[in-house]
Amino acid sequence: xxxxxxxxxxxxxxxxxxxxxxxxxxxxxxxxxxxxxxxxxxxxxxxxxxxxxxxxxxxxxxxxxxxxxxxxxxxxxxxxxxxxxxxxxxxxxxxxxxxxxxxxxxxxxxxxxxxxxxxxxxxxxxxxxxxxxxxxxxxxxxxxxxxxxxxxxxxxxxxxxxxxxxxxxxxxxxxxxxxxxxxxxxxxxxxxxxxxxxxxxxxxxxxxxxxxxxxxxxxxxxxxxxxxxxxxxxxxxx
Numbered sequence: 001x002x003x004x005x006x007x008x009x010x011x012x013x014x015x016x017x018x019x020x021x022x023x024x025x026x027x028x029x030x031x032x033x034x035x036x037x038x039x040x041x042x043x044x045x046x047x048x049x050x051x052x053x054x055x056x057x058x059x060x061x062x063x064x065x066x067x068x069x070x071x072x073x074x075x076x077x078x079x080x081x082x083x084x085x086x087x088x089x090x091x092x093x094x095x096x097x098x099x100x101x102x103x104x105x106x107x108x109x110x111x112x113x114x115x116x117x118x119x120x121x122x123x124x125x126x127x128x129x130x131x132x133x134x135x136x137x138x139x140x141x142x143x144x145x146x147x148x149x150x151x152x153x154x155x156x157x158x159x160x161x162x163x164x165x166x167x168x169x170x171x172x173x174x175x176x177x178x179x180x181x182x183x184x185x186x187x188x189x190x191x192x193x194x195x196x197x198x199x200x201x202x203x204x205x206x207x208x209x210x211x212x213x214x215x216x217x218x219x220x221x222x223x224x225x226x227x228x229x230x231x232x233x234x235x236x237x238x
Contacts, residue, residue: 001089002097009101013067022062022166023109031055031113034176035120042178045207052117052124053202054175059109060135061195064102065142066166072098072150073158081237091237095147102143106135126205130212134205137220138198144227145194151235169195174203194223 013019034040035048042050075081084094114122145165149158171177172186173195179187190196201216 002093002100005084005089005094005097006100006104009097010104013063013071013101013105016071019067019071022066023059023105024112027055027059027062027109027113028116030058030176031116032120035117040176041181046121046123048117048120048122049207050178050203051176052113052122053206054173054199055113055117056110057138057173057195057199057202058170058175059113060106060138060198061142061169062166063105063109064139065146066162067105067146068098068102068143069146069149069162070159072147073153073155073162076150076237077155079238085237099143102139106139110135124206125209127211130205131202133217134198134201134213134220137217137224138194140224141194141198141220141227144224144229144231147231147235148227151231151237169193172196174199192219194220197223 013023031048031051034042034051035046038047040047072081081094085091089097146162149161149165153161169175172182172190173193174190175195179190179196179200182190191200197216197219201213201220204210204213204216
């Protein structure tokens with residue numbers, strides 16, 4: 001039942017034009033545009049080496065948080081979640097299926113973006129296990145935020161809030177603009193955001209060949225625990 005529901009969730013996600021815009025089109029355009037045109041000062045080295053980790057982090061956020069929040073919010077509004085909760089599929093099974101759908105979509109995103117980055121001349125370094133751990137914790141952190149919005153706000157409010165969060169974190173999360181371009185006081189605050197921790201950790205590993213980014217992992221772990229706990233407590237199925 002979980003596998004069938006996960007397959008259905010994935011098909012629905014991939015058929016949704018708005019979700020494809022967030023999960024595929026925008027990250028791809030950002031990677032190609034800012035790697036090809038000298039618009040933002042990304043520091044020393046090639047722009048693609050700086051941008052690719054940030055765009056990978058953006059892809060995780062767009063699927064696990066923005067896309068999941070909007071889809072789940074409207075399912076809740078139209079009574080889909082209520083009906084599914086009364087089906088033989090248990091509630092934990094439904095959430096598991098949604099998680100599997102998010103992970104499948106992320107894998108497709110990361111494969112596509114990695115191929116494009118290599119075509120642009122990307123040269124990654126570092127420990128693959130550190131990258132995997134960052135991705136898993138990042139997915140958990142953003143899933144908690146997405147489900148919290150979807151389970152507590154009205155569908156229209158979820159749509160607005162999820163897109164607003166996406167735009168704010170895109171601009172201030174170190175995705176395409178380095179955090180050191182912001183005032184020092186702002187850097188301290190922005191560095192605690194989940195997108196900053198994920199993009200910064202991926203950049204340390206993939207661009208600079210650093211070891212395990214424990215600080216970034218700790219920030220993501222705190223967001224993951226807090227977000228999922230809050231979503232589990234306050235999520236309303238109706």
